[in-house]
Amino acid sequence: MPWDRNQMAERAAQELEDGMYVNLGIGIPTLVANYVGDKDITLQSENGMLGMGPFPFEGEEDPDLINAGKQTITELRRTSYFDSATSFGMIRGGKIAAAILGAMEVSEKGDLANWMIPGKLVKGMGGAMDLVAGVGRVVVVMDHTNKHGDSKVLKECTLPLTGKGVVDRIITNLGVLDVTHKGLHIVECAEGVTREDIIKATEATIV
């Protein structure tokens, strides 16, 4: 059985180590926070916050306290706030150890596309281009194929790039792949998924 969203998030949480400052993207990456366990992780929200807490209880929402997905959140004892220029200073400056992001496409060279589909969907890159350029390690979490069954893990991205050669690791519903100089290397298969299943679902070169 391929992993579901929560299992992908749980697997992604294993990428995080004690003491890390981490940025989680919107979607499945947000769920990673549910699986960090006892690890001492500080979450950054790029609009201007370190030490992001869970969603508030009903009635305790604060319009002045939101995450980068514009969702209401809470603060922790360790929380600090700052402006967006300072926030991206710490991102660009390499102070954030890792970012876990969603993607539309990833290439075998580590190129990432996740911000627009020309003529159809124009969302914008938000902070994703800064994150992939600046953080220590970039982990992508996404489904291995799109709803038509086509591979999202490609030789070359077809969509406009968010970053070139920026992805270190890809976690999909089928398993875990690392970007290497020669191509993608299968690190792990989801339970019941074989290497052959992954190779079949992947357009990119697997070594």
Add this chain to the structure above:
Amino acid sequence: MKKVYGSASEALDGLLHDGMLIAAGGFGLCGIPELLIDALVESGVKDLTVASNNAGVDDFGLGKLLATRQIKKMMSSYVGENAEFMRQYLSGELELEFNPQGTLAERMRAGGAGIPGFYTKTGYGTQIAEGKEVKTFHGENYILEEGIFADLAIVKAWKADTTGNAIFRKTARNFNPPAAMCGKVCVMEVEEIVEPGTLDPDHIHLPGIYVHRLIQGDHEKRIEQRTVRQKETA
């Protein structure tokens, strides 16, 4: 030095002209200068270029200025929340200059700090690097981005004293300080204006030198994505 004005319209009086460049603070609907945006709608000023991370939603924030077609061009990083924005852009009615969020913030900060350009890794190898100078530092490629020098900055803070020293609240700070800095003139709206000496000088987030006009008002502070968790029952 009179900085306090009676209303948003009064505070903008004499500052507006068609075709001007306005930098706006806020992220999503959080910390946006909602009263000044309403006053811009009322003023009828048009052909605006607005540098702002987002463009509000269809009926709130900068979305109101899009609905009235007063905006000619947006400089933003994310427009996913706004259907009218996407429609105007895809139909060619609205110009849109996508800026990575950190690049936009730094362009504002740089403009305010007298820095006309800077090099950043962000966006290298992507379409936003097209036409921009590339320079190599320590073996890595960087692109040249320009500081933003806005004709007017409109921002929102929590509290300010009558000299403009301002304090923001939680994540409502976001783009407000850099936006304030890059305006030739900065108009700020706050929830409360206090007398000088009331705010601890060590706790000022934005010194009053960046703030030229100031108003106090009631804010709707709409929440864009209300997300909650359930209290665990014992």
